Amino acid sequence: MYRQIIRFFLICLAGLIVVSPFASHAEDNTARITIISVYDNYQVNPRLDTAWGFACVIKMPAETLLFDTGGNPETLLSNMRKMDIPPESIDKVVISHIHGDHLGGLGGFLDRNPDVTVFIPQSLPDSTRDMISRKGAEFIDISSEREISASVYTTGELYGPPEEQSLVIDAQKGLIVITGCAHPGIVDIVKKAREFLKKNEVYLVMGGFHHPPVSVVKKFREIGVEKVAPSHCTGDRVRNAFASAYKEDFIEYGVGRTITQSIFYKIVKP
Ligand SMILES: [Fe+2]
Numbered sequence: 001m002y003r004q005i006i007r008f009f010l011i012c013l014a015g016l017i018v019v020s021p022f023a024s025h026a027e028d029n030t031a032r033i034t035i036i037s038v039y040d041n042y043q044v045n046p047r048l049d050t051a052w053g054f055a056c057v058i059k060m061p062a063e064t065l066l067f068d069t070g071g072n073p074e075t076l077l078s079n080m081r082k083m084d085i086p087p088e089s090i091d092k093v094v095i096s097h098i099h100g101d102h103l104g105g106l107g108g109f110l111d112r113n114p115d116v117t118v119f120i121p122q123s124l125p126d127s128t129r130d131m132i133s134r135k136g137a138e139f140i141d142i143s144s145e146r147e148i149s150a151s152v153y154t155t156g157e158l159y160g161p162p163e164e165q166s167l168v169i170d171a172q173k174g175l176i177v178i179t180g181c182a183h184p185g186i187v188d189i190v191k192k193a194r195e196f197l198k199k200n201e202v203y204l205v206m207g208g209f210h211h212p213p214v215s216v217v218k219k220f221r222e223i224g225v226e227k228v229a230p231s232h233c234t235g236d237r238v239r240n241a242f243a244s245a246y247k248e249d250f251i252e253y254g255v256g257r258t259i260t261q262s263i264f265y266k267i268v269k270p
Pocket of ligand 1: 180208
């Protein structure tokens with residue numbers, strides 16, 4: 001009898017070690033990061049609505065980020081609801097650039113959750129800062145590269161026109177570069193990311209590539225981009241060229257797509 005009870009407790013303990021994220025962090029020093037497309041003109045999950053624009057949610061163990069807000073808050077919030085992402089779960093918002101298909105959902109989002117910090121390109125007009133403050137949220141102007149959250153960085157404002165910031169995740173398999181529209185040039189953004197993080201391995205480049213010439217596929221190979229997930233303003237011709245060149249390393253990206261990767265887990269000491 002006692003032996004059975006002890007056995008039962010040992011099985012429960014083993015189960016806890018397997019399911020507890022903290023136990024797994026302690027063992028392998030990594031954590032999961034999940035990128036979820038909540039706004040795009042390409043569709044992966046037919047339950048979600050498409051509209052011209054871009055937004056994705058980045059879930060990490062300690063914080064959840066919203067990168068861009070699409071063109072309208074109704075579509076953004078409805079898609080987030082369908083993906084079980086409450087607006088209140090977002091801690092930080094990053095806006096890539098001034099265009100309405102990236103900034104348009106911000107006001108309506110802040111109506112639902114003003115308890116966030118919004119990282120905006122420094123070049124944005126004061127009317128955007130006024131709107132953010134009026135809704136009760138905080139903003140931080142971004143000019144150069146910096147950390148936004150653990151393992152997540154901004155490239156800083158790069159010139160397009162217009163000025164635009166992109167996100168870079170320092171993942172275990174290499175860098176993940178996420179671009180809203182890539183007005184400063186997708187290849188230059190990737191090079192900038194490698195430069196300031198002093199890492200050559202680029203695991204994935206995803207988001208809007210701003211309809212580059214088809215030769216971008218060759219350039220991506222030259223700089224060693226392992227996987228691609230182009231969407232939004234990339235253009236069908238270039239997207240198809242990536243699909244046939246990258247084959248299984250092409251990720252069909254659009255609203256509803258979820259990408260999960262490992263990041264090195266940083267132990268934050270109190
Ligand atoms: Fe765009």
